Amino acid sequence: MTLLLTDIGELTTNTDNLGTLTNAALVIDGTRIAWVGPTSAAPAADTAVSLGGRAALPGWVDSHTHLAFAGDRTEEFAARMAGAAYRAGGIATTVSATRSASDAQLSDVIARHVAEAVSQGTTYIETKTGYGLDVPNELRSAQLAGSHVDEVTFLGAHLVPAGWDADSYVDLVCGEMLDAVAPHVRWIDVFCETGAFDASQSRAVLAAGAARGLGLRVHGNQLDYGPGVRLAVEMGAASVDHCTYLTKSDVDDLSSSETVATLLPACDLSTRQPLPDAQALLNAGATVALASNCNPGSSYTTSMAFCVATAVLQMRMSVQEAVRAATWGGARALRRENEIGIIKPGARADVHVLDAPSITHLAYRPGVPLTHSVYRAGKLAA
Ligand code: NIG
Numbered sequence: 001m002t003l004l005l006t007d008i009g010e011l012t013t014n015t016d017n018l019g020t021l022t023n024a025a026l027v028i029d030g031t032r033i034a035w036v037g038p039t040s041a042a043p044a045a046d047t048a049v050s051l052g053g054r055a056a057l058p059g060w061v062d063s064h065t066h067l068a069f070a071g072d073r074t075e076e077f078a079a080r081m082a083g084a085a086y087r088a089g090g091i092a093t094t095v096s097a098t099r100s101a102s103d104a105q106l107s108d109v110i111a112r113h114v115a116e117a118v119s120q121g122t123t124y125i126e127t128k129t130g131y132g133l134d135v136p137n138e139l140r141s142a143q144l145a146g147s148h149v150d151e152v153t154f155l156g157a158h159l160v161p162a163g164w165d166a167d168s169y170v171d172l173v174c175g176e177m178l179d180a181v182a183p184h185v186r187w188i189d190v191f192c193e194t195g196a197f198d199a200s201q202s203r204a205v206l207a208a209g210a211a212r213g214l215g216l217r218v219h220g221n222q223l224d225y226g227p228g229v230r231l232a233v234e235m236g237a238a239s240v241d242h243c244t245y246l247t248k249s250d251v252d253d254l255s256s257s258e259t260v261a262t263l264l265p266a267c268d269l270s271t272r273q274p275l276p277d278a279q280a281l282l283n284a285g286a287t288v289a290l291a292s293n294c295n296p297g298s299s300y301t302t303s304m305a306f307c308v309a310t311a312v313l314q315m316r317m318s319v320q321e322a323v324r325a326a327t328w329g330g331a332r333a334l335r336r337e338n339e340i341g342i343i344k345p346g347a348r349a350d351v352h353v354l355d356a357p358s359i360t361h362l363a364y365r366p367g368v369p370l371t372h373s374v375y376r377a378g379k380l381a382a
Contacts, residue, residue, distance in 0.1 A: 003028040003378070004045035009053035009357045011036070012320075013343040014328040020320075026056075028349040031378040036343055054372055055358050057323060059123025059350035060304035061330030061341045064241050064262055066295035067110045067127040067149065068141035071097025073296045077270070086271035088195040088223070090297045091131070091159045098131040103140060110148045113294060117302040120369070123350035123376040124330070124340045128189060130155030135177050142184040151334055153187035153217055154178070157197050157205040170201045174208035182212045187238070189217040192228035199227040206235050215335065221245045223273070233257040239289065239333035244268055244276050251277075255284035260333040262289040263325070265310040267299035278315045278325075289329030290322060305362055305370065312363035319360050349378035 004027050011024035013036060025042035027035040035043060076090050098106065114125060127149045129141040138156050145152045156173040160166045178188075188209025192202035196219075206216050215238050220228015222242035229250040232240035240254070241262040254261050263276045281288050290307045293299040301307075304326050311322040331341030340348050354361065355372040362370060374382035 001030070001047070002034065002045035004042055004048040005051055005056065005351065006039050006042055006048055007050040007052055008039070008056045009051070010055040010359065011343065012055070012057035012323060012359055014058055014324060015342060015344045018344070026343060026351070028351075028375065028378045031349055033343055033345055033347050033349050035345060051353055053357055055354045055356055055361070057352050057354070057359055058327040058341050058343050059352045059374060059376060060121050060326050061124045061334065062117060062122045062292050062294070062302075062304055063126050063239065063289055063330035063333040064264060064291035064293050065113075065125060065127045066130060066155075066293070067113045068106060068129055068145045069094050069098050069131045069296050070101035070105055070109060071296065076297065077300070080270075080272060086223070086273070086298060088159060088191065088193060092162065094131045094296055095133050095159070095161060098141070099134070099137050103144060106141070107144045107148070110145055113302055114148050117292075117294070117304075118374060118376060119371065119382045120303055120305060121352035121371045121374055122302065122304055123352065123374060123381070125149045126151040126153060126187075126334060128153040128155040129181065129185075130158035130189075133158065133161040135172075135180050138177055139180045139184070142181045146184050151187065152185045153189045154181045154185045154209070154214065155189045155191070156181065157190040157202070159191065159196055166197065166201060170197070170204055173205055178208055178212060182214060186215060187217050188214040189219060191219040192231060193219065193223055193226060195223075199231055202228070202231055203235065206231070206237070210235070217241065221250065229253060233259050238335050241291070241293075242267070243281070244273050246277065246280070251280050251284045251286065254281060254286040260287045260289050260329065262291050262330075262333050263311070263315075264291055264293035264299060265307050265315060266301045266303070267293040269310065270300070271298050275310070275315050278311060278317050278321075282317070282321060287329060287332055288321070288325045289333040290326040291330060306367070309363045309366035313366065319363050323359050323362065349375055351375040
């Protein structure tokens, strides 16, 4: 079955040769894009839908979330808004709640947040374990997440749980826990930060994951300057996420590497951190992604549109840069930039239609729900 979406006022494709098209159309064949071009040249299809001049763009690629959680941290958030500092240790609250939740409850939390994200234009979602922190709970987090999201990351090295010393826990993560979880995930991640794991512990976790064939991701430079970015680049990680505190040498390292700098502005706002210097990264030639970091502690939002609006209004990214970072950039951070986050023949048919004539409205009308419809792998999902 083919579907023609026609009368697209502005189509953001993220391809080098097409970029942005006006008066455009595209054809979806099953789960893939089959054709892209001007409405005037559109081929016939089994079904045609006029988008009436609306803008369309690739669905958001949310390359950093933590959806395998239970419980609530409203009180911690309220205390922060009253002046308390964000601390990595808050993760332990969610670990207790997650361990106490049934499989059905955990599965329901993941499914609800995925549905919430898709209804706002997200079509591809990565999520992490990291609130289990023992073998059975990390394993079930990975398995349950795998039935709801597109990509799963093993984050056993999120925090040293109560009752463990850091080095023994790293041995567990790199040994029995990795053995159990590795078959269910594509990536391994580590929180390389004071209060979590230091550079040598983080290196050990990443090396163990790499030896099992997993791709590498790093949480780094979130709460202060530190070794996370340097380590991610040195170890060839696909992405280093947060990048809130970067030295000039971190920026240089990123710009001369294949490691994507994934910025999480909703998290920086919610934890009262400064916003990252996106322009320094872009000017240096680094690849930038934007993601929601949806989790109950530091960033409880699934709204990629909020992240894009923040990036434009407060981080001085252009709308085009922010939209590209939240689509193609996320895809690159997941090493899938030829399949998702892009509208071209052969790519997955992930299309986000706005109830607006251009992507500029995403920043011009912040906070307004602008999603008109969402096609996820060719299916109307919202
Ligand atoms: O990406 N930085 C570490 N992990 C999460 C925070 C999780 C939490 O506070 O529960 C993050 O912000």
